[in-house]
Amino acid sequence: MKHLRHLIEYGLFRVVLFFFDFLPYTCTCTVARGAANVWWLFDRKRQIVGRDNVIRSGIETDPKKARAIAKKAAHHMAIVVVESLRSKDFLSDEDTTDHLVLDIKPDVLAVMQDPEQSLIIASGHFGNWEVAGHWVSRFKPVAGITRTMNNPLIESIVKKRKSRFRFRPIPKHDSNMGRFLEVLEKKEFLALLFDQHAGEYGMMIDFFGHPASTFKTPPMLHLVTRTPLCFASCRRIGPMKFKICTSSLIHQPRSGNKNEDLKAILGSLNRDLEAAIRKDPTQYLWGHRRWRD
Amino acid sequence: MSDISKEKQIIGQLRGILEESSTKEPDWDNFGRNSTIESLGLDSLTILDLLYDIEEEIGVHLEAKEVLNITTLGELVDLLIKNGA
Numbered sequence: 001m002k003h004l005r006h007l008i009e010y011g012l013f014r015v016v017l018f019f020f021d022f023l024p025y026t027c028t029c030t031v032a033r034g035a036a037n038v039w040w041l042f043d044r045k046r047q048i049v050g051r052d053n054v055i056r057s058g059i060e061t062d063p064k065k066a067r068a069i070a071k072k073a074a075h076h077m078a079i080v081v082v083e084s085l086r087s088k089d090f091l092s093d094e095d096t097t098d099h100l101v102l103d104i105k106p107d108v109l110a111v112m113q114d115p116e117q118s119l120i121i122a123s124g125h126f127g128n129w130e131v132a133g134h135w136v137s138r139f140k141p142v143a144g145i146t147r148t149m150n151n152p153l154i155e156s157i158v159k160k161r162k163s164r165f166r167f168r169p170i171p172k173h174d175s176n177m178g179r180f181l182e183v184l185e186k187k188e189f190l191a192l193l194f195d196q197h198a199g200e201y202g203m204m205i206d207f208f209g210h211p212a213s214t215f216k217t218p219p220m221l222h223l224v225t226r227t228p229l230c231f232a233s234c235r236r237i238g239p240m241k242f243k244i245c246t247s248s249l250i251h252q253p254r255s256g257n258k259n260e261d262l263k264a265i266l267g268s269l270n271r272d273l274e275a276a277i278r279k280d281p282t283q284y285l286w287g288h289r290r291w292r293d
Numbered sequence: 294m295s296d297i298s299k300e301k302q303i304i305g306q307l308r309g310i311l312e313e314s315s316t317k318e319p320d321w322d323n324f325g326r327n328s329t330i331e332s333l334g335l336d337s338l339t340i341l342d343l344l345y346d347i348e349e350e351i352g353v354h355l356e357a358k359e360v361l362n363i364t365t366l367g368e369l370v371d372l373l374i375k376n377g378a
Contacts, residue, residue: 177337181358201338220341224348224357258345 010153017157020085025240028086032078040074050074050286057208057274059281072282076236083240084130085161090240091134100135101237103245108230111249112139118184120229121246122218124195124273125285132234132244133191137166143183144168144191145175180217184227192218194266195273197292203259205266208274212290219265223254229265231272235280247272296374300326303351303370303378310346326367337361353378 020028040047050070051063060066090099104112111117121136123129133142146169149155159169170179183190194215195207202213222229231247252265277284308324317334335343340360348354353376363369 177340177357178361181361185358217338217341220338220345224341224344254345254349256349258342258349 006151006153009151013151013154013157017085020082025082025086028082029079029239032082033075036074036078039078040071046074046287047071049289053286053288053290054281056210056291057277057281059208059278069281070286073284073286076283077285077287079236080128080130083128083236086240087128087131087134088165091131091165096135099241101241101243103243105230105246105248107249108228108246111228112136112189115140116187118187118227119189120184120218120221120227121189121191121232122194122229122269123191123232123234124193124276125288126195126233126273126276127235127280127283128242129191129193129234131242132232133167134165135234135244136189136191136232140188141166141168141186142189142191143170143179145170145172145193147172180221181225184221184225190221190227194218194269195290196288197290203262203266205263205270207270207290210291211293212270213292214266214270216262216266218269219252219262222250222265223252223258223261231269233273233276235276235283245276299374299378300370303373304366306351307347307366307369310343310350314342314346324366326365326370328366330364330366330369333366347373351378 019031023031047067047070050073051067054060054066054069055063060069090096108119111119121142123132133144136142144167148171149158180190192215194217196215198213198215201215203216204211205214206212207214218229221227229250231250232245234242234244237243247268250265250268252261252268255261304325308321311319311333315334319328319333330340341357344355344357344360351373353373355372355376359372360369363372
């Protein structure tokens, strides 16, 4: 029964993918927005979480306007899928100036271009992080954690698509320190999204002024292995057009007090992410329960 | 310092570090060379915390990859001695 369901889902997915690959970008975006609207209509829980998170962040205090931002963010996430599926159309080109505006800090660029150095790139669920991951793999292979689909047939297609260029997905269930260290040892890039609720593994750090359990993995890897660390974001600035920005390298000399060092780095990463989100709040994943007090 | 007293000293230092940072309460009565890393409440994520503390308290930098392969406290002590503790 399960296998039959997977086969049906796979068939539907292939049909959708076929249209997404061949329809013009604007058409696929319209379809994606429509799908997001249907999802929005039925997932009332996410509507409330999204609206409340926008209000809590202080970006908008009016519940109606906050709801509108959360809904636009749902549209955005649907378009992220479309863009990620189609990004090879422009990322394969030598000249990407029609699609990408780059603001990479010189110290980060130097590390990216140095074959002897690896780099930890910390980011959040803002803009189109997949496009950024694929672009940066022009320099060196990139490994990043990805969620595995429940349907193994669909997973095989998604994995193939995500592995384009030199991006290597690490399935979430198989993401462990050994895998991360292997990436850094090979002098590759490790891309980590740090803005989901980290539970007991996290450290409580202010996010928009409210404490949120934040993953310690990027700063701990930086402090222990001395691998350079930076924040990066990729904001949509037009149809299939993005601005990729990085912070400068985060320099946190070890003070001898681990918790203070972690707080300083995670505070800096959260502030960078907040600044990116403020530029366009409709491009953030507000539907995630970031604050759980 | 003899090897045995060196080893005792390092085990004492490691206990001090773990008492400060461990989120689990290890079995201190049986704390020694044969204690497994798992029984000390350490996993692949928290081991980075331990490495930071070892470097601060004992003054030895260990390669994280090497530490991930060890299974007992005794192996960790041997690794520290090998790296100049």
